Amino acid sequence: xxxxxxxxxxxxxxxxxxxxxxxxxxxxxxxxxxxxxxxxxxxxxxxxxxxxxxxxxxxxxxxxxxxxxxxxxxxxxxxxxxxxxxxxxxxxxxxxxxxxxxxxxxxxxxxxxxxxxxxxxxxxxxxxxxxxxxxxxxxxxxxxxxxxxxxxxxxxxxxxxxxxxxxxxxxxxxxxxxxxxxxxxxxxxxxxxxxxxxxxxxxxxxxxxxxxxxxxxxxxxxxxxxxxxxxxxxxxxxxxxxxxxxxxxxxxxxxxxxxxxxxxxxxx
Numbered sequence: 283x284x285x286x287x288x289x290x291x292x293x294x295x296x297x298x299x300x301x302x303x304x305x306x307x308x309x310x311x312x313x314x315x316x317x318x319x320x321x322x323x324x325x326x327x328x329x330x331x332x333x334x335x336x337x338x339x340x341x342x343x344x345x346x347x348x349x350x351x352x353x354x355x356x357x358x359x360x361x362x363x364x365x366x367x368x369x370x371x372x373x374x375x376x377x378x379x380x381x382x383x384x385x386x387x388x389x390x391x392x393x394x395x396x397x398x399x400x401x402x403x404x405x406x407x408x409x410x411x412x413x414x415x416x417x418x419x420x421x422x423x424x425x426x427x428x429x430x431x432x433x434x435x436x437x438x439x440x441x442x443x444x445x446x447x448x449x450x451x452x453x454x455x456x457x458x459x460x461x462x463x464x465x466x467x468x469x470x471x472x473x474x475x476x477x478x479x480x481x482x483x484x485x486x487x488x489x490x491x492x493x494x495x496x497x498x499x500x501x502x503x504x505x506x507x508x509x510x511x512x513x514x515x516x517x518x519x520x521x522x523x524x525x526x527x528x529x530x531x532x533x534x535x536x537x538x539x540x541x542x543x544x545x546x547x548x549x550x
Contacts, residue, residue, distance in 0.1 A: 287441050289434035294323055296428045303328045303422075304395040306385065307357075308455075309342025312400030312432070314349065314447045315439045316424060320398075321355055322442075329395060330355045333362040333385050336471045337455040340479065345446060362388045371466045375411075377457065382412035386419035397421045403431040409540055451490050458540075461496040469527075470495050477502075477523045484515055490537055499530035505537040 297320050305320060307313040307330045320328045332346050343359075350357040362385040364370045370380035389397055399416060402425040406413075416423070425435065432452075439448035456471045464470075477493040481502070485491070490505030502520055516534070524531040 287437060289428070289430050290319070290438050290441060292428040293319055293424060293430060293438065296424045297323055300396065300398075300422065300424070302395050303398040304389055304393045305330050305398045306389065306400070306421075307332050307346055308338065308400070309345050309447075310400065310453055311439055311447045311450050312402055312425065312435055314346070314400075315435050315444065316398070316400045317355065318349070318353060318442065318444060319438065320424075321353055325354065326356065328356070329393060330357045331389055331392065332357065332359050333388070334359050335362060335364065335455075336468055337364070337381070337457045337466075339453050339456060340475050342453075349444075349446060358392065360388050360392060365466075365468070373457070373460060373462060373464055373466050375462050376414075377411070377462075377466070379411035379415050381455065381457070382415035383418070386415055386421060390419055399423055400435075401426055402435055403429060449488060451488055459492055459494050461494065464495060464497065473523070473527055473529070477520070480519055480523060481516060484519060485512065492537060492541075494541065496532065499532035500524050501532045502534045503537040503541065504534060508534075 293316075303320060305313065305317045305328055307317050309332070317328070317330045321330075330346075330350060332343065334343060346357070349355075362381075364381045364384040367380055367384055370377060370384065386397055397419055399421050401410075401413065401416070401423040406426065425431075430438075436448055456474045457466050459474050460466060460470055474493045474495065477500075478491060481491055481493070482489055492503045494501045494503060500520070502516070504516075508516060513534075520531050520534075
């Protein structure tokens with residue numbers, strides 16, 4: 283089977299050279315695919331760890347638990363405690379560093395296994411302060427070593443029939459929707475999660491969208507042009523959601539990766 287998919291063959295070769303791992307699983311296609319391939323290649327050898335957090339989109343935990351039960355994973359849930367870290371809550375431009383430092387520090391305290399992440403080749407060209415924290419905790423990135431990007435990961439997931447997450451749109455943590463300099467608050471994380479769930483219920487689960495909390499108000503970013511009836515429906519939903527929490531809705535814009543960081547970059 284692996285001969286038909288070069289990416290899978292390379293990944294299995296990388297994993298075969300590694301000791302038992304503690305794999306951070308977030309519920310996204312990257313970490314879920316890595317954990318699944320690692321477990322199938324060496325059942326019972328690796329430990330999967332999921333950090334329960336208000337910054338994780340709702341539904342991720344249940345997806346992980348259901349898939350773990352079906353696959354027979356050894357799964358451990360932890361609280362990384364990033365919400366108790368004032369450096370994280372301040373939401374600087376390198377907020378991701380503090381989030382990942384808390385995650386990997388908590389994982390290290392829970393196990394002496396080698397830590398692994400679902401970071402892939404495409405991630406290396408993005409703004410990823412969390413990679414510094416990963417380096418400080420000697421985290422390995424099997425997809426990077428195997429020269430695999432997002433498209434290759436999706437191909438592997440489809441190969442195994444992982445329909446629950448093979449086509450999931452990228453879902454970074456909810457804190458990434460909050461513009462740099464606005465403190466991370468549970469109220470905002472809850473609002474973002476609720477708003478995005480409401481919109482995906484109307485537009486489709488695979489829709490690329492972000493509800494951004496900015497200094498200028500709440501902005502919705504969409505990854506495609508909406509039809510007139512869709513636009514009207516989405517506008518109504520956003521106005522209702524914002525009005526219910528006394529928030530200013532500033533409008534709809536085209537989706538841009540990492541746009542919540544633009545304000546800090548422009549100021550530098």
